[in-house]
Amino acid sequence: MAGVDAPRTGAQRKADALAALGERDAGVWVASASPEGAAHLVPLSFAWNGTHVILAGEISARTTRNIVDAKVARLGFGGTRDVVMIDAVLAEAIPAVDVPPAVGDGYAGQCDWDPRSVEGDFAYLLLRPKRVQVWREANEIAGRTVMRDGAWTV
Amino acid sequence: MAGVDAPRTGAQRKADALAALGERDAGVWVASASPEGAAHLVPLSFAWNGTHVILAGEISARTTRNIVDAKVARLGFGGTRDVVMIDAVLAEAIPAVDVPPAVGDGYAGQCDWDPRSVEGDFAYLLLRPKRVQVWREANEIAGRTVMRDGAWTV
Numbered sequence: 001m002a003g004v005d006a007p008r009t010g011a012q013r014k015a016d017a018l019a020a021l022g023e024r025d026a027g028v029w030v031a032s033a034s035p036e037g038a039a040h041l042v043p044l045s046f047a048w049n050g051t052h053v054i055l056a057g058e059i060s061a062r063t064t065r066n067i068v069d070a071k072v073a074r075l076g077f078g079g080t081r082d083v084v085m086i087d088a089v090l091a092e093a094i095p096a097v098d099v100p101p102a103v104g105d106g107y108a109g110q111c112d113w114d115p116r117s118v119e120g121d122f123a124y125l126l127l128r129p130k131r132v133q134v135w136r137e138a139n140e141i142a143g144r145t146v147m148r149d150g151a152w153t154v
Numbered sequence: 155m156a157g158v159d160a161p162r163t164g165a166q167r168k169a170d171a172l173a174a175l176g177e178r179d180a181g182v183w184v185a186s187a188s189p190e191g192a193a194h195l196v197p198l199s200f201a202w203n204g205t206h207v208i209l210a211g212e213i214s215a216r217t218t219r220n221i222v223d224a225k226v227a228r229l230g231f232g233g234t235r236d237v238v239m240i241d242a243v244l245a246e247a248i249p250a251v252d253v254p255p256a257v258g259d260g261y262a263g264q265c266d267w268d269p270r271s272v273e274g275d276f277a278y279l280l281l282r283p284k285r286v287q288v289w290r291e292a293n294e295i296a297g298r299t300v301m302r303d304g305a306w307t308v
Contacts, residue, residue: 026234027233027235029183029185029195029230029234031185031195033192034187036191037188037190037224038187038224038226039185039186039193039194039220039224039226039228041185041228041229041230041239042239043234072192072193074193074194074195075195076183079181080180080181080182080197080198081181083197085196
């Protein structure tokens, strides 16, 4: 985005965040850390059910283990100059074999794959956004927080 | 990228990684963690001097503090479906007032800003790639590691 664009309103940023969350077959950068303080970062598919970001990963994967341990993740949607950054709290981790159809079907419907149909022991991670920040360039740093403590501020 | 594309050779992936590192005015997703295991993620500008990724950040910023403490960072270049992932080791952290001209000018030449010219106490972080992984879709997971222990494997 050109740096000269006028900063978006809070309402527009919220709408853009929800549009990013609803995008079909898209990816998100997922940052997590081990209890010992080793940072990890991977791109993953995601779904959004209106209240939770849903990720799926192998139960043995570093990202899955880190999030199950720490109960939090930091999620970067969009590009580095058109950012939706979400600090999220783990609400539930569900092995694929136990996942409710609404969650499994919702994930498969928004993503390009279905963890229930492939080899491996997968788990779904339901992450509740706690803070949402939306910005493009420096002139949007102010006002970038559109959700705080789990509540939209705009 | 379409999932049906043939996987790239290792040499091509290395070339694509170097092209990503040399991109002008681009951003990188920087994952770091505190000693207590709190993951952080921010998009930052970067430069590449042929051996080190150069980041700049306020000395008081979480990412700067995390990397100075942990001496490592994980860097995601490109998009979530066209990834260059670099695990890097901190070689040097240099306050902006002390930075050698070659580093400061190199950063300013590749990025769209110069930390020496703005308010605030900035530091340059020189990060040496230790592992580089390059992949797009599932068919490129095999062979994605093109640098291991600081040495190109291809």
